[in-house]
Amino acid sequence: xxxxxxxxxxxxxxxxxxxxxxxxxxxxxxxxxxxxxxxxxxxxxxxxxxxxxxxxxxxxxxxxxxxxxxxxxxxxxxxxxxxxxxxxxxxxxxxxxxxxxxxxxxxxxxxxxxx
Numbered sequence: 201x202x203x204x205x206x207x208x209x210x211x212x213x214x215x216x217x218x219x220x221x222x223x224x225x226x227x228x229x230x231x232x233x234x235x236x237x238x239x240x241x242x243x244x245x246x247x248x249x250x251x252x253x254x255x256x257x258x259x260x261x262x263x264x265x266x267x268x269x270x271x272x273x274x275x276x277x278x279x280x281x282x283x284x285x286x287x288x289x290x291x292x293x294x295x296x297x298x299x300x301x302x303x304x305x306x307x308x309x310x311x312x313x314x315x
Contacts, residue, residue, distance in 0.1 A: 203254075204277070204278065204281055206254055207254055207256070207274060207277075207278055208278075210250055210251065210254040210256065211256075211278075213247070213250075215237055215239055215243070215244075215247050216247050216250065216251055218236075218237055219233055219237070219244070219247055219248065219251060219257070219268075220251070220256065220257070220270060222236055223257060223268055223269055223270040224270050226269075227260075227267045227268060227269035228267065228268060229265045229266065229267055229268070230244055230245060230248065230266065230268070233248075233268070248268060254274070255271055255273075255274050256270070256271055256274050256275070257269065257270055257271060258271050
């Protein structure tokens with residue numbers, strides 16, 4: 201089970217989110233992450249340690265390189281936690297859409313003037 205507070209603390213750091221974005225595409229060695237982030241190798245390694253400790257990434261050894269890949273399972277737990285909030289937001293947008301659909305065309309033009 202993922203500690204959600206820890207996950208949010210880990211994901212609050214922009215470079216860690218960028219690492220996850222890069223690893224979403226494919227597994228990568230540290231060198232590729234360093235080049236993509238324009239951050240020092242020690243800094244990327246530190247971010248990877250934090251992401252590994254939070255179980256958001258895992259690594260494997262391939263020849264002389266260590267490859268990192270995203271672990272989607274913890275992100276599903278975050279998504280599950282966010283689901284009721286997403287439903288609330290969706291409901292609000294649906295209500296707004298119904299309200300706009302019920303407005304007369306002339307009301308819409310005056311409610312949202314173009315810039």
